Amino acid sequence: MAEDGSAQSATTWPVPEFHFSVEISEVGTISCKEVSGLDIEFDVIEYRSGDMKEFTKIKMPGLRKSGDVTLKKAIFKDDKKLMDWLNTVKMNTIKRASVTVALLDESGSPVQSWKLTNAWPKKYTVEGFKADGNGVSMETIVLAHEGVTPA
Template identity: 55%
Template sequence: MTDNELTQRADTQAWPLPSFYFKVSISNVGDISCSEVSGLETEYEEITYRAGDTPVFTKLKMPGLRKAGDLTIKQGISKDNKAVLDWVDQVKQNIIQRETMTVSLLDESGNPVQTWEAVNAWPKKLTREKIKANENAYSFETLVIAHEGVYVK
């Protein structure tokens, strides 16, 4: 095969996208620079049922209500994360500002290829990692966000 044929063949193959190029946005808060996002999952409760007159000796399994787990964001502490801290402080003052959170997986050009949207999101927990004087490392914090469902757009 020539180099041109190899290049054409490589262009037609579907390669999985790397997970390190993504964007996180929260409505009315802004974009968040973070190093890790987890909890982008959808799960349904299971309902089992067996009619008494069925000749099959197993239960039927049907989907029930959708479960909404928590999203976890790990980000480096910086001077520019005031909007996120203000959002967390509003919960402390019993003013829960529910927002739409969007996580987009980006291609090489920075265009979103797949987008997840968490609706009615609010900050549930903010944890700052330990700070040690004899370590040469960045300072991170973890933000846990409650929501009412993640949907793929």
């Protein structure tokens, strides 16, 4: 029998992906089109004790690691806060920030949040310009960090 949704609770439903906020401690709250790369992964340690009867290795969790987080946002007139933070990156000196990405409900309250620890801008890209285009000018910021944790 096909699911018609009649059994779904009136208070529980999936949260849409389009309502979120990004706050950077060194910059403030920024408006983004897209956030990607919020992942957590563990190294796998394979181990076999010398007195194990089985001819197999056991697998244990090792060090935790996270990939880079990418932010895509529109370029706004007179909005220089992100570029000012990017310009603080010099050889071996970085102004690190905490970044909070929050998925919001219809009232604007956080449903779930993720915090990036000691983030800094690793890469900055401006998408190309087209003389015959009518889209919004976009910039991409890749953040290196030391871990993603639920906030």
